[in-house]
Amino acid sequence: MLKKYAVTLILFITFWSGSHAGTFKVAIASAHPLATDAGLEIIRKGGNVFDAAVAVSAALAVVEPTGSGLGGGGYWLLHREIDALDTLIDGREKAPLAAHKAMFLDKKGNAVPNLSLDGALAAAIPGLPAALVHLSEKYGRLPLSESLRPAIRYAQNGFAVGNKYLKLLKFRAEVLKKYPQTAKIFFTDGEFPKAYSILRQADLANTLNRLAIAGRAGFYNGDIADKLVNTVRKAGGIWTQEDLDNYQIVERKPVTGDYHGIKITSAAPSSSGGIVLIEALNILSDYDLQHADAITQKHLITEAMRRAYHDRALYLGDSDFIDIPVKRLLSKDYAAGLRSSIRSDKTLPSALLSGDDLPQPEGTHTTHFSIIDDTGNRVAATLSINFPFGSGFVAEGTGVLLNDEMDDFVSHKGANGYGLVGGTANAIVPGKRMLSSMTPTFLEDGPRIAVLGTPGGSRIISMVLLAALDFAQGNTPESWVNLPRFHHQFMPDVLEYEQNALTDAELAGLVARGHQTQEARYRYGDMQAAMLDKTTHTLSAASDRRGEGRAVVGGLE
Ligand code: GLY
Numbered sequence: 001m002l003k004k005y006a007v008t009l010i011l012f013i014t015f016w017s018g019s020h021a022g023t024f025k026v027a028i029a030s031a032h033p034l035a036t037d038a039g040l041e042i043i044r045k046g047g048n049v050f051d052a053a054v055a056v057s058a059a060l061a062v063v064e065p066t067g068s069g070l071g072g073g074g075y076w077l078l079h080r081e082i083d084a085l086d087t088l089i090d091g092r093e094k095a096p097l098a099a100h101k102a103m104f105l106d107k108k109g110n111a112v113p114n115l116s117l118d119g120a121l122a123a124a125i126p127g128l129p130a131a132l133v134h135l136s137e138k139y140g141r142l143p144l145s146e147s148l149r150p151a152i153r154y155a156q157n158g159f160a161v162g163n164k165y166l167k168l169l170k171f172r173a174e175v176l177k178k179y180p181q182t183a184k185i186f187f188t189d190g191e192f193p194k195a196y197s198i199l200r201q202a203d204l205a206n207t208l209n210r211l212a213i214a215g216r217a218g219f220y221n222g223d224i225a226d227k228l229v230n231t232v233r234k235a236g237g238i239w240t241q242e243d244l245d246n247y248q249i250v251e252r253k254p255v256t257g258d259y260h261g262i263k264i265t266s267a268a269p270s271s272s273g274g275i276v277l278i279e280a281l282n283i284l285s286d287y288d289l290q291h292a293d294a295i296t297q298k299h300l301i302t303e304a305m306r307r308a309y310h311d312r313a314l315y316l317g318d319s320d321f322i323d324i325p326v327k328r329l330l331s332k333d334y335a336a337g338l339r340s341s342i343r344s345d346k347t348l349p350s351a352l353l354s355g356d357d358l359p360q361p362e363g364t365h366t367t368h369f370s371i372i373d374d375t376g377n378r379v380a381a382t383l384s385i386n387f388p389f390g391s392g393f394v395a396e397g398t399g400v401l402l403n404d405e406m407d408d409f410v411s412h413k414g415a416n417g418y419g420l421v422g423g424t425a426n427a428i429v430p431g432k433r434m435l436s437s438m439t440p441t442f443l444e445d446g447p448r449i450a451v452l453g454t455p456g457g458s459r460i461i462s463m464v465l466l467a468a469l470d471f472a473q474g475n476t477p478e479s480w481v482n483l484p485r486f487h488h489q490f491m492p493d494v495l496e497y498e499q500n501a502l503t504d505a506e507l508a509g510l511v512a513r514g515h516q517t518q519e520a521r522y523r524y525g526d527m528q529a530a531m532l533d534k535t536t537h538t539l540s541a542a543s544d545r546r547g548e549g550r551a552v553v554g555g556l557e
Helices: 002-020 033-044 049-063 128-139 149-157 163-176 180-186 202-214 222-234 241-246 273-284 294-315 332-339 457-472 477-482 504-512
Strands: 024-030 073-080 085-091 250-252 255-259 262-266 367-373 378-384 441-444 448-453 495-497 517-519 528-533 538-543 550-556
Touching: 024 033, 024 049, 024 528, 024 538, 033 049, 033 149, 033 367, 033 550, 049 073, 049 128, 049 149, 049 202, 049 367, 049 378, 073 128, 073 262, 073 441, 085 128, 128 202, 149 202, 163 180, 202 222, 222 241, 255 273, 262 273, 262 457, 273 294, 273 332, 273 441, 273 457, 294 457, 294 504, 367 448, 367 538, 378 441, 378 448, 441 457, 448 457, 448 477, 457 477, 477 528, 477 538, 504 517, 528 550
Parallel strands: 367 528, 495 517
Antiparallel strands: 024 367, 024 550, 073 085, 073 378, 085 250, 255 262, 262 441, 367 378, 441 448, 448 528, 528 538, 538 550
16 A cells, blocks of 8 residues: 555656656657657647557557557557556457357368458457557556547548558458448548548547547447447357457566666567567577678578577467466577577578478568657557458448457468467467567667567567667667568578568578578568667657658657
């Protein structure tokens, strides 16, 4: 009681001083300029970074419907400076209670093509609305209705659609056009909208308003809930009101590690992100990467990725349902064992670790934003509806585009939409969360505190790994987010690289060591990063040049 009183008092003093001291600065980077603006607007209204995180999340749900939304979920990694609290809000979607192992298989036990990706059956129970309510009520200063205001305005008044939206609309057009209520929102009279035409989402504005007025009940009960359940069921889905009633976010202790004196704090299961990231860094920690030649450096990083993603496939799933050997996977001794199987002159084919040959991952989305204030309070949030435009299914009358995260479970023999494999640890069970790769992360080396993450499906973890290694070299957020990328996820046994990420000599050297290499069909990721340097008292932020986001430093002058 005394402790609670003390914390409340300190928080009050911080609030009081923060709102009267005159200056309060934040760095924000998100995948859409309007979402970044929404965060800044809320800071200027007296909100803290957690209110800003609510505003940015909700704004992204409106202006980046390709990546996240009220019909999806995500992870918010928080740090509150006053009591040094690090916590992860796990707002990942859950399998409906009527879900079962064979729900995406035909009578012969074969996967029905695209059933776990397109349409109402692919949708799991959303977590984003519950997470925003929780984040606002427990950590924010402003009422939820205030933090949701920019998003409601964007939905009501509309926003200009950019080239990324149009590209992804084309990618998912066939699915979206199957559902008239979806097509009505995202197309213009059935045609592709012109670049920079205005997209208004009146039903979504109404749903956000309900959330603003009634909190959790505005989404999971009443009129909106009825529409969600009824239209999902009419379209072959299996949601019930009981699923919506039962949905709860979970606050989890983030996973932590240490790499050459850098503290890593990242997402715990139900995301695999933090464990795979730290395991790979542990494997690499005994090499002098900085002084290795470029081929050896990339070879070793690839071999670390291979082994860490292999453990993802074997051991990781929802820790509320399965036992995960977290301690072992994060132990330096375990990493040393894995390291001893790495030869510097030769790759170890993934088939010798175990597994089948698998298809390549296809298109991907999701979103990320990073916020840090000038005292170190911070949020790294990665949010998703899985594939671009999720399942393509909008629950009629709600404007809510539903996710297709059921595909992140292992539902059949073979790979999911990202080419990822797994086993029983990530099998479908009613009420279980499907394993994610989302990797919202903090890095701290003493003076510098970094907040980062990215969308990109299975490649998320390898992107954050490369960024963490770049942070370790002393480089800036601008450098981490724009690094050329390469990736290995154990299966398929391919070292994939972005165009120009590897020189001809590096490619030849890696092939000579036994790597199968393949150029990615497109540049991937949309990393958003922010940093506080305590020595120079400076904030900085950067938004991936591959995307259309905005990074700013601003606040109350
Ligand atoms: N839906 C992508 C992920 O959670 O990893």
